[in-house]
Amino acid sequence: MDNKKAIIDIGSNTIRLIIYLIREEKMIKEIENIKISARLQNYINPKQELNHEGMNVLLEALMVFKEIISQHKVSSSITVATAAIRQAKNHDEIKKRIYDEIGFSIKILSGEEEAFYGFLGVIRATDINDGITIDLGGGSIEITQFLNRKMVRFHSFPIGVLTLNQHFVKNKIPTSDEISNIANYLESKFQELEWLNNCRLPIIGIGGSARNVGEIDQAIKNYPLPSIHRYELNLRDILMVKATLQSLSFQELQKVEGLSKERADIIFPAIEVFQSIYKIVNAPFFQLSEKGIRDGILFDAIKEHNLSEKDFHQNLEKNLQEIALEFDIDLEKRVQQFNTVRKLFNSLMQTGIVDVDDMDLNELRLASCLYNLGEFFEKDSVGPHTFYLISNQSLDGFSHKNKIKIALLASYQSKDSFKNFVRPFKDWFTKKERQKLRLLGSLLKLAFALNRTKRDIIQDAKFHEDEDFLHLELYCNKSWKVEQQEADKQIRHLEKSLGKTILLHFKKLQTIWDEKS
Structure with a gap:
């Protein structure tokens, strides 16, 4: 019997709702995909708490999603939160207010859970047997290594494009020195993971920033397909995207084909993340995935854990x-x-x-x-x-x-x-x-x-x-x-x-x- 399942992902940069239609034999069709650019990471105050304004932004978004879920007559829903809420010291208060005012029970994912769900979403949508996944969010970076299609290592860094922007960039476009500082910082962080160093495995990028880098590259090349899933870049492509964007003003940046307007101010830290990990890994290529954490959560919920090549x-x-x-x-x-x-x-x-x-x-x-x-x-x-x-x-x-x-x-x-x-x-x-x-x-x-x-x-x-x-x-x-x-x-x-x-x-x-x- 067909049923609908909703996944709400409260991220540091965006809050997203996806509704899936699950048919017999677990055939899955995505029927709704809505995101709200909330940037909750920016509402974390010096006490490391989500402030009053951020709480209102979150509640308003979830109320909209609740109405959409009701319209679709969804049979069940799962709401998860990642880095911004995970790192907020008042996360218990956040969970209580959401439950009391919206009626949603929220699961705050650990770094390991976030990494695993991202890996699970990716591995079911690629035939690559050995590789590295990188899920770049607003407030964290999850990296996994998988061998023979099984996750063998993971790490979650409490840094993301928003936190990098906050710590290193003063204006809307970073200076050359600021970009160098970001690159040096990322290199030191990634080198902490010995299993990343020169492992020469393909990298699979997850998340909106990764997709935007790929879409900009496609626009530069007049790529004849609109699809981003399984699109591949090499280091030269990433550097070309970087060089193209660096020559633009912020107003011009907001009009670049392939770059979401709301990501114009955070695209440079994202590029540095991908450039740094590419060099450390010495990867053969960088592949993009439209599948990620939300898909992994769905597969886990419906007990779809089969990961072999068969x-x-x-x-x-x-x-x-x-x-x-x-x-x-x-x-x-x-x-x-x-x-x-x-x-x-x-x-x-x-x-x-x-x-x-x-x-x-x-x-x-x-x-x-x-x-x-x-x-x-x-x-x-x-x-x-x-x-x-x-x-x-x-x-x-x-x-x-x-x-x-x-x-x-x-x-x-x-x-x-x-x-x-x-x-x-x-x-x-x-x-x-x-x-x-x-x-x-x-x-x-x-x-x-x-x-x-x-x-x-x-x-x-x-x-x-x-x-x-x-x-x-x-x-x-x-x-x-x-x-x-x-x-x-x-x-x-x-x-x-x-x-x-x-x-x-x-x-x-x-x-x-x-x-x-």
Whole structure:
């Protein structure tokens, strides 16, 4: 039975509400994501207490969230607080007032819990086995090391972008000396963790500051995808973002594409954090994650602790099932259609005229699940709709390149449409890769034509070549008139991809046994 669960995260910089729809088999869809920039860290007074004004900001935000939760008829909710409330000496008073006035029970997370939930959110959305996570918030930095997809070390620093800004920066934009002071301070802190030093593991960044650095880099490069999840930067990219921003006034900074206006005054400390940890770790790359602490809290609440690589791939399948459910795709029929794709693929591979492998077959399987997804909106423009929907979907398990591969295959209509779709991403693929994708797309298109009536009549497929033609024998257990008409229309796409004329031969299934005897 479907139910809705709300997670409220009271952070040092923002307060965020996310509402999830949890369907059968624990398929999860995010249906609401609202944040309020509260900057509670700035309301911590010299006595290390959240002051009266900060308390009112917090209560007002939670009252709004309570009304939204009520509108959605949420079955249960979890409210957590991190660094600002954790470090406030009057946190017991804060919890009591929130419970008395709003009705929410608040769990104040320890540094270890915050680090673990961030790791749990990340690991279920990446196929990286060994790495470092860094969750940069307003009042704390949580760092974990994971090996073989298990968290083995963690540390929570009681410093964040807001506290760095408060301690080191006098005006809205830091001076060169202030940036140097921040960098030296961070280097000394990170060096306290011996397990970080030159461990050469990939870094995964969590949180709004990390996403903003990635989004600015994407804007600088005119990156063709809007997705930030699993986007990768190297040290040179981070330094380029820093150099670009340093040349701007604060007014110009607030208009930078990819930079949230409310983060304009804290982006420089954030960049120093990422630059410092990148150098200490000597990382191969810095990857961004849209999944983090709130997702980890949800997974923990619904007892989803499976972290192995096998579990990751199962979650990937679940992700595809969620999309299929949302767009009314019959996955049982898609399995049927993929069986036809596989027969065509295996026979074509056996001829030796194409260079394909099991990874290509798996990509065809995934694309089969989403083939012509755009029919949900409009059949006349199914290709563009399909490509747009898949390339803009949040597919947790896919790299950006792999997501575009699936989008190109699932939306394949013709050579010309393929060229239009691949054009912004042309540099991502070699000429050979593009040719292979065209071949696989045309094979997928033919397979779906052969399943036009959804009766699963193609029981076997055999390619063989003579001096003049490539022959395709299709063995059927039922009448094939409709399938033959459809295949005759679509075979030209495969012919163009292979550069060969293909002759289709439809035969009764019994014929294959007669030929063997």
